[in-house]
Amino acid sequence: MQRYKGIIAYDGSGFSGYQVQPNKRTVQLELETALAKLHKGTQVKVTASGRTDAGVHAKGQVIHFDSPLAIPEDRWVIALNSLLPEDVSVISVEKVDHSFHARFSAVGKEYRYLLYLSDRRDPFQRNFAVQYPYSLNLQAMKEASQFFLGTHDFTSFCASNTDVEDKVRTIQTISIEWLEDRNMLILRFVGNGFLYNMVRILVGTLLEVGTGRLEPADIPKILEAKDRRLAGKTAPAHGLYLWKVYY
Amino acid sequence: MQRYKGIIAYDGSGFSGYQVQPNKRTVQLELETALAKLHKGTQVKVTASGRTDAGVHAKGQVIHFDSPLAIPEDRWVIALNSLLPEDVSVISVEKVDHSFHARFSAVGKEYRYLLYLSDRRDPFQRNFAVQYPYSLNLQAMKEASQFFLGTHDFTSFCASNTDVEDKVRTIQTISIEWLEDRNMLILRFVGNGFLYNMVRILVGTLLEVGTGRLEPADIPKILEAKDRRLAGKTAPAHGLYLWKVYY
Numbered sequence: 001m002q003r004y005k006g007i008i009a010y011d012g013s014g015f016s017g018y019q020v021q022p023n024k025r026t027v028q029l030e031l032e033t034a035l036a037k038l039h040k041g042t043q044v045k046v047t048a049s050g051r052t053d054a055g056v057h058a059k060g061q062v063i064h065f066d067s068p069l070a071i072p073e074d075r076w077v078i079a080l081n082s083l084l085p086e087d088v089s090v091i092s093v094e095k096v097d098h099s100f101h102a103r104f105s106a107v108g109k110e111y112r113y114l115l116y117l118s119d120r121r122d123p124f125q126r127n128f129a130v131q132y133p134y135s136l137n138l139q140a141m142k143e144a145s146q147f148f149l150g151t152h153d154f155t156s157f158c159a160s161n162t163d164v165e166d167k168v169r170t171i172q173t174i175s176i177e178w179l180e181d182r183n184m185l186i187l188r189f190v191g192n193g194f195l196y197n198m199v200r201i202l203v204g205t206l207l208e209v210g211t212g213r214l215e216p217a218d219i220p221k222i223l224e225a226k227d228r229r230l231a232g233k234t235a236p237a238h239g240l241y242l243w244k245v246y247y
Numbered sequence: 248m249q250r251y252k253g254i255i256a257y258d259g260s261g262f263s264g265y266q267v268q269p270n271k272r273t274v275q276l277e278l279e280t281a282l283a284k285l286h287k288g289t290q291v292k293v294t295a296s297g298r299t300d301a302g303v304h305a306k307g308q309v310i311h312f313d314s315p316l317a318i319p320e321d322r323w324v325i326a327l328n329s330l331l332p333e334d335v336s337v338i339s340v341e342k343v344d345h346s347f348h349a350r351f352s353a354v355g356k357e358y359r360y361l362l363y364l365s366d367r368r369d370p371f372q373r374n375f376a377v378q379y380p381y382s383l384n385l386q387a388m389k390e391a392s393q394f395f396l397g398t399h400d401f402t403s404f405c406a407s408n409t410d411v412e413d414k415v416r417t418i419q420t421i422s423i424e425w426l427e428d429r430n431m432l433i434l435r436f437v438g439n440g441f442l443y444n445m446v447r448i449l450v451g452t453l454l455e456v457g458t459g460r461l462e463p464a465d466i467p468k469i470l471e472a473k474d475r476r477l478a479g480k481t482a483p484a485h486g487l488y489l490w491k492v493y494y
Contacts, residue, residue, distance in 0.1 A: 086368065089370050121333065123336050
């Protein structure tokens with residue numbers, strides 16, 4: 001058995017998220033179906049760095065699987081892509097040691113969130129960026145984002161229906177970039193790990209700062225309170241991209 | 248009755264083209280359905296600058312319609328967009344004189360064709376650019392494109408099943424731009440009018456020049472022969488955008 005690490009990209013629009021669920025079209029199901037075809041019907045389990053929700057995209061999701069097949073790395077890419085539907089694509093496959101685990105070996109992740117700032121709908125962006133028609137105070141949003149950097153208990157920024165005990169996470173980088181020619185605001189988050197819905201709640205909260213409903217100085221109080229109700233709304237799924245996983 | 252000119256954009260992926268056909272989802276049907284709702288069920292005919300085929304996109308299709316309703320121009324945009332599905336969007340509406348006709352008043356059109364030059368599939372581009380895995384000689388393509396400029400009989404570059412008699416058209420501009428950071432080749436065509444499938448056949452022929460199967464010097468001979476079989480294949484629909492209509 002050889003362990004393989006794969007980097008994959010998917011358009012989340014047509015999926016009920018990454019993880020297998022009964023009677024749903026998921027990314028994991030498509031990957032395992034393609035691998036089973038390559039293994040003459042034998043089930044091959046795929047493990048990802050983490051799940052993504054329905055509608056969430058990935059530019060650099062990482063998976064691993066074990067196979068008895070001695071296929072060269074670049075041939076794996078071609079073989080899998082020929083069996084996968086058009087909304088999932090394998091970018092690379094490499095041999096790794098058995099100690100590699102897509103989830104447990106990950107030391108950090110980068111997520112990006114795309115906001116299309118316009119009062120006009122754009123049919124070409126509708127699944128790939130969240131349209132936002134109100135003007136935003138980017139300076140206030142950047143100020144507010146600084147309070148999230150470092151190690152904090154992110155209970156206020158985590159979906160309340162989670163069973164994760166330890167809600168302390170470290171965020172290394174948050175950047176907010178405005179691409180004027182595309183009317184696009186790109187929010188980048190790099191951290192050692194993110195709680196369920198955390199990036200989407202961070203974005204929803206930064207939007208409240210951008211519109212003036214919250215002040216940057218409110219952020220430390222919201223972190224302190226450990227109360228989900230004080231943070232902003234969960235921003236929609238289709239603006240979110242799992243961009244990169246660090247090992 | 249007031250005549251209105253509208254500029255609309257659509258993602259062609261989910262449509263059987265622009266023009267109404269029985270039992271098919273078309274852009275015209277969606278526009279006329281939205282207008283009928285605004286007119287309490289009365290049918291309102293929409294006339295476009297021209298049809299687009301299944302899968303072809305529009306960034307700047309132009310339509311006109313007549314209405315007894317005295318709605319301000321910007322309210323038309325909001326009202327129509329609230330009734331239209333997400334893959335069609337009205338960009339602007341303006342009052343025009345009754346002599347304006349979306350099709351017959353048009354003096355020119357710009358089309359763009361997007362090629363994603365990569366040997367890896369990109370799930371995010373799959374409906375919006377045509378993936379092309381072979382390397383292309385851009386200099387040869389640019390040279391070849393010069394032979395199309397000016398006024399020519401484009402019989403060799405028109406679908407053979409057309410009933411248009413006069414196949415003489417004038418192309419003012421062809422540009423070929425390489426966006427290295429996006430691996431994207433953008434071909435722009437501006438002309439006084441284009442025959443059925445003409446842009447897609449021009450692109451297919453320029454690709455044959457790019458791969459060396461044709462020489463730039465072959466283009467004048469193909470134009471001269473007035474024989475569709477000598478030109479390249481019809482490039483796929485989903486790379487094509489009706490970008491702008493000139494009046």
